[in-house]
Amino acid sequence: MNIRHIKFLRRKSIFGKLLRLPIRLIPDNTVLKIFSGLLKGKKFIKGSHNISIAIGTYERKQSERFASYCAASNCFWDLGAHVGYYTLLYNSQNPEGKTFAFEPSEANAKLYHRHMELNQIKNYQLFQAAVSNKEGILSFNKTRSTVAGKLDETGDTKVKAMQLSKFIEKNEFAVPGLVKMDIEGGEENALLDVKEIFMKTKPVLFLSTHGKQVHLNCIRLLTEMGYNLEPLDKPNLNDCREILAS
Secondary structure, three states, X not given: OOHHHOHHHOOOOHHHHHHHHHHHOOOOOOEEEOOOOOOOXXXXXXXXXXXXXXXXXXXXXXHHHHHHHHOOOOEEEEEOOOOOHHHHHHHHHOOOOEEEEEOOOHHHHHHHHHHHHHOOOOOEEEEOOEEOOOOEEEEEEOOOOOOOOEEOOOOOEEEEEEXXXXXXXXXXHHXXXXXXXXXXXXXXXXXXXXXXXXXXXXXXXXXXXXXXXHHHHHHHHHHHOOOOEXXXXXXXXXXXXXXXXX
């Protein structure tokens, strides 16, 4: 059974809440098997991310659209990889494809590696680093949520930052056909860094923006780069947060 399309089982419904209750009672760090959806049968650590991953309903529309592009790309960039959900999704659709993942949080990076190990995925490389338009050791704000850490001049810790343009110069084989970018406000800087490369290679990009001005700037920049843009989470491009650029 695939419950991803069953509305009355979604998290805001009474039945959806009842469905999630037994999972919520399971201790964190327990290894669960995802029981529905695109990652059915894959292993995931309870408490590492949204509980809807275990159920199989996490980011339903985005996940399905993303999955439809995986087979056509032999190289995937997971920018802001967190604990590896989109890497797992990519590998489930394209087991032979190579993933290059970037995640600045040490705690998230450890969980990412663990998820790859649990699911016997080896064709990936994880860089514990943020991506930006400059390299070096930069300030980083961890925040209280594991999904919301970001580069910030007033940040309380330091992380390594990498330029993707220089990464490609050193690893020409790593030019992506598919990119997921969710880097908590750093999207414009990262796109500026790879603008000339992406204008030539045109990888499909799943972009999550953070902040209204950053969102509008990214729309302008991607349009200049020759991309067609589609909103994923709301009907209007200017009001959405998730964009498909193809």
